[in-house]
Amino acid sequence: MNNNLHNVLLEKFGYSSFRPGQLEIIESILNEEDVVAILPTGMGKSLCYQLPGYVLPHSVVIISPLLALMQDQVEQLKKMGEKRVVAFNSFLTHSEKQTLLNKLQTYKFIFLSPEMVMQEKVKEKLQSIPISLIVADEAHCISQWGYDFRPDYLRLGEWLNNSDRPPILALTATATQQVMDDIGTHLNMQNPTHHIQSLDRPNIRYAALEVNSREEKFEQIAKQIHDFTGPGILYTQSRKKADDYAQRLISKGVRIASYHAGMEQVDRIFVQQQFLNKEIDWVCATNAFGMGVHKNDVRQVIHDHFPSSVANYAQEIGRAGRDGADSLATLFYTKDDEELSIFVATNDFPDEAHVKVFDQAIRSGLHPNQIVTQSLLTETHVRILSYWLSKRTQEETIMILQKLRQQKIEQIYQIKDILKNSLCIRMQIVQFFGQEINSKPHNCCSKCGLHIDEIVESSKENSTNLKLQTWEKRLLSLFQIID
Incomplete structure (x- = not known):
């Protein structure tokens, strides 16, 4: 079996060896086990379902959280020569969706959002075609987004509640024990095997x-972008600020574009492609950007705020240094930023008054869509309340929402404390996920001591060496294939 897998690895992907954890995950999948796999960003999570796809006889269904991520994965597979791949999403017209549904079984890799999976026609079609593997990509979203943002993640278990279903692979870069438990529960996994690699990225x-x-924060950000090499991602909290930062930095000569959920999907994908193609050096984004983006040479990630959780922070900084070269994750904050982060995290979250408005509107005969169009509640309010009030009483829903709101606030306190106290940032983040580090690198963090000039020089040197190594590997693989 191992020899065959190594042959597929070389023939399909051009690699002569697996990265840590990949082979074990793939063997568990081929043994028809449900698998929860935690691999740091840049360690080749996609290969863990793509390679089995070429070994298994039927389709692989990948549940993916973002349209941009789907498009990126589809493009990556097409570049490898794979034509049997499709993203079934809202970009498609009604006619295109119907045509694809009719021939869905002809595709090897089928990408869907959780919302698309839960549509009745799609569910019926998926139940009628042979499927070898179901993948939950970026599976932490089940726990982090399902309860209070995209409840269709929590409904996936309804579709997967079938004794004859194929194995499930849940992939993520970060997960606490609670998140792993949520993943197993909401995907109806059966005694899943856990493959966990070290979260630390030295x-x-x-x-x-x-x-x-x-204002001082912006000036420090601009100075850092000027002084320390890119490419990079600048994360901020609001669409307005993303646009404002981008315009101000453009006036300083930075090749940058903004990216946020207020933009049209086509514009967002255009910015992502500009970034990947090195037409711009920086993206100023809300947290909507970066998940699954295959750009190996991101040298820095900058935050101008306290992220909404330790997990989100770890995910976002993990987009730097996928090539292994030295990279820098910097967060600038003021004393007032904690309150602003709490406001942003809870502003569009329903409370007791919203529950009562929703309940009264439904009782009066309004459809949930009408509640939005009549501006009684936001789309997010309606999406969350439609789920919880279908499962629980009004009183239980109010208690659940109060608990979730308090958890959001506590998560901001957690990341603030990690970043502000006197302890090593790296050590605290790794320990948060239940792991330990045996040693800390030189230039570990601003608490342990940080010499930016050394990181700049090391980053340039490592980037050059890695480019040479990549060409050597490509040539070696080519010669092996020719032989």
Whole structure:
């Protein structure tokens, strides 16, 4: 079996060896086990379902959280020569969707959002075609988004509640024990095998720096972008600020574009492609950007705020240094940023008053869509309340929402404490996920001591060496294939 897998690895992907954890995950899948796999960003999670797809006889269904991520994965497979791949999403017209549904079984890799999976026609079609593997990509979203943002993640178990279903693979870069439990529960996994690699990325160096004002924060960000090499991602909290930062940095000569959920999908994909193709060096984004983006040479990730959780912070900084070269993750904050982060995290979250408005509207005969169009509640409010009130009483729903709101606030306190106290940032993040580190790298974090100049030089040197190694591997693989 191992020899065959290595042959597929070389012939389909051009690699002569597996990265840590990949082979064990693939063997578990081929043994028809349900698998929860935690691999750090850049360690080749996609290969863990793509390679089995070429060994297994039928389709692989991948549940993916973002349209941009789906498109990126589809493009990656097409570049490898795979034509039997499709993203079934809202980009398609009604006619295109119907045509694809009719021939869905002819595709090897089928990408769907959880919302698309839960549509009745799609569910019926999926139940009628042979499927060899179901994949939940970025599976932490089940726990982090399902309860309060995209409840269709929690409904996936309804579709997967079948004794004859194929194995399930849940992939993510970060997961606490609670998140792993949520993944197993909401995907109806049966005694899943856990494959967990170390979360620590020694080549990422952490810095958390307090500034006195928002204007000083921008000036420090602009200075860092100028002084330290890119490409990079600048994360901010609002669409308005993303656009404002981008315009101000463009005026300083930075090749940058903004990216956020207020943009049209086609515009967002265009910005992503510009970034991947090196037509711009920076993206200023809300947290909508970066998940699954295959750009190996991101040298820095900058935050201008406290992220909504330790898990989100780990996911976002993990987009740096996928090539193994030294990279820098910097967060600038003011004393007021904690309150702003709490406001952003809870602003569009329903409370007791929203529950009562929703309940009264439904009792009066309004459809959930009408509640939105009449501006009684936001689309997010309606999506969340439609789920919870279908499962629980009004009183139980109010209690659940209060608990979830408090959890959001506590998660911000957790990341704030990690970044502001005197302890090593790296050590605290790794321990948060129940792991330990045996040693810390030189230039570990701003608490342990950080020499930016050394990181710049090391980053340039490593990037050059990695490019040479990549060409050597390509040539070696080519010669092996010719032989």
